[in-house]
Amino acid sequence: MIREIILERRTVQTAQGDFLITCVSADLTHLYPGMERYGVRVTDGTGRTVTEFFTNTYEYTPAMELDAKSVAFRQADEWEGEFTEHPTDMVEYFSRLHPRCLPAAETADVVIIQGSPRPDGNCGQTAGLIAAETDRAGGTVQVLYPDDMDIHPCIGCYQCYNTGYCTFADDMDEVFVLVQRCRVLAVCAPVYSCSVPGALKALIDRFQAYHARRNLTDVVQGSHQAGLFFGVCGREGEVNFIPLRAIATAFFATAGIPLTGTAWADGMDRKRDVRQVSGFPGEVRSLVRQALEGAGDWGDQ
Numbered sequence: 698m699i700r701e702i703i704l705e706r707r708t709v710q711t712a713q714g715d716f717l718i719t720c721v722s723a724d725l726t727h728l729y730p731g732m733e734r735y736g737v738r739v740t741d742g743t744g745r746t747v748t749e750f751f752t753n754t755y756e757y758t759p760a761m762e763l764d765a766k767s768v769a770f771r772q773a774d775e776w777e778g779e780f781t782e783h784p785t786d787m788v789e790y791f792s793r794l795h796p797r798c799l800p801a802a803e804t805a806d807v808v809i810i811q812g813s814p815r816p817d818g819n820c821g822q823t824a825g826l827i828a829a830e831t832d833r834a835g836g837t838v839q840v841l842y843p844d845d846m847d848i849h850p851c852i853g854c855y856q857c858y859n860t861g862y863c864t865f866a867d868d869m870d871e872v873f874v875l876v877q878r879c880r881v882l883a884v885c886a887p888v889y890s891c892s893v894p895g896a897l898k899a900l901i902d903r904f905q906a907y908h909a910r911r912n913l914t915d916v917v918q919g920s921h922q923a924g925l926f927f928g929v930c931g932r933e934g935e936v937n938f939i940p941l942r943a944i945a946t947a948f949f950a951t952a953g954i955p956l957t958g959t960a961w962a963d964g965m966d967r968k969r970d971v972r973q974v975s976g977f978p979g980e981v982r983s984l985v986r987q988a989l990e991g992a993g994d995w996g997d998q
């Protein structure tokens with residue numbers, strides 16, 4: 698949770714009683730250098746929040762002449778003006794500003810993000826090994842296939858650091874709920890041009906909103922979960938996995954889930970089938986078993 702500083706309080710008297718407009722700020726430098734969030738909260742006579750607005754310094758590009766603090770104060774002025782103009786309609790007016798929330802979704806012990814566009818390629822086979830091992834251990838599995846999902850690329854608007862929710866409402870809502878509730882999150886990724894395929898990259902970038910929600914609220918806590926990353930590539934040599942190792946570390950740090958195991962299969966252009974790569978299937982199975990046994994007991998790693 699974050700600590701807010703009160704910048705200004707304004708009381709507005711209406712036929713429906715007194716309302717308080719409070720301008721606040723919060724220092725988010727522990728998330729990003731110099732990030733500050735400004736907000737306006739309207740509360741009724743009982744202290745109940747009837748609406749709130751937030752904006753943060755990272756929303757404003759160098760070309761914008763606005764800044765977060767003045768935009769927040771401008772919103773306070775606007776609401777104060779609305780109270781004066783429509784003193785009897787304001788509760789009804791604010792009730793139309795619905796906050797975002799995530800949908801209820803299925804839960805699964807192990808969530809697999811299968812990041813290759815080829816459903817039955819080597820990442821698909823790795824996902825199959827993970828699913829079979831989970832099944833053997835009596836757990837449930839949900840496979841997410843980013844290429845088949847509606848996932849808008851992140852546009853860097855930073856609005857997620859206002860409320861903890863992304864500005865886009867698409868299939869990522871379901872991803873977030875599943876990831877939040879699973880015991881083990883496993884990612885299977887091929888190397889594409891020294892990175893990961895586009896749809897998986899879009900999913901990974903969108904976890905910025907998950908990072909925001911985790912840090913702005915106390916509803917998402919991943920330290921008891923386990924993260925696994927499995928990479929495959931066409932060329933020979935461990936060196937080809939340098940970018941994926943960095944992506945895996947960054948992704949699980951953003952998600953707040955300890956990365957407890959990784960396995961890699963290189964040279965797939967020549968070897969063709971990851972299930973035939975010496976030691977790889979056994980390593981995948983053993984990492985899944987360890988993750989399932991350890992998940993819930995990883996402490997604050």
Ligand SMILES: Cc1cc2nc3c(=O)[nH]c(=O)nc-3n(C[C@H](O)[C@H](O)[C@H](O)COP(=O)(O)O)c2cc1C
Pocket residue numbers: 813814815818819820821887888889890891892929930931932933937965966
């Ligand atoms: C567009 C594209 C880019 C690729 N880039 C690389 C690369 O940079 N390095 C590499 O070792 N393999 C590269 N590969 C090979 C894949 O990593 C390899 O075929 C892998 O087995 C694909 O995973 P899949 O079988 O799960 O689809 C690339 C393949 C494609 C289609």
